[in-house]
Amino acid sequence: MAIHIPPPSKWSHKHIILVTLIGTLVAIAITAIVSISLSPAHIYLSLTDMKVGGPVEDTKFYNFTIVANNSSPRMAVLYGALDTEIWYSETAWVPAMVDLSVLQDGRRQAPGNVAHINVSAEIFENLQSKLLVFIALVAQKLPVHRVHS
Numbered sequence: 742m743a744i745h746i747p748p749p750s751k752w753s754h755k756h757i758i759l760v761t762l763i764g765t766l767v768a769i770a771i772t773a774i775v776s777i778s779l780s781p782a783h784i785y786l787s788l789t790d791m792k793v794g795g796p797v798e799d800t801k802f803y804n805f806t807i808v809a810n811n812s813s814p815r816m817a818v819l820y821g822a823l824d825t826e827i828w829y830s831e832t833a834w835v836p837a838m839v840d841l842s843v844l845q846d847g848r849r850q851a852p853g854n855v856a857h858i859n860v861s862a863e864i865f866e867n868l869q870s871k872l873l874v875f876i877a878l879v880a881q882k883l884p885v886h887r888v889h890s
Contacts, residue, residue, distance in 0.1 A: 782816035782852070784809060789857075793864070800863055803827060803837075807858040811850050818850040827862045837862035 752760075791805040807825070811818050825837040840859040841847045850856050 782813035782818045803862045803864050809856045811854050813852050820848050825860050835862050
């Protein structure tokens with residue numbers, strides 16, 4: 742026996758409520774799928790290998806490594822900028838040079854990848870005792886791209 746569906750002009754209140762509920766469930770499912778697929782990558786930053794060295798007499802270099810762990814299984818990270826500053830006091834700081842060559846195309850970190858980014862900043866001998874009051878990492882995350890696996 743076939744189910745007879747009357748034309749929309751003759752729908753009862755039960756039909757209208759049923760269609761509304763089904764439409765709502767479909768909208769919720771689509772919203773959930775889109776939000777899950779567009780969730781941002783999970784990035785964890787840490788500092789390692791911090792040391793002072795350099796061949797010049799009154800100028801030394803403060804070197805360290807930023808470990809960027811992208812633990813997301815499907816989302817890549819596209820770095821727009823990764824700026825590092827070393828602060829001597831609340832008003833005095835020096836910029837550090839960041840080597841992004843370990844990233845793909847110098848900007849992209851693959852999903853499930855750990856990148857060891859080398860950073861170097863020039864410091865002067867008279868300020869070396871005040872070093873490491875603050876280390877500020879500024880990472881600008883651009884929209885990430887979904888990587889199909």
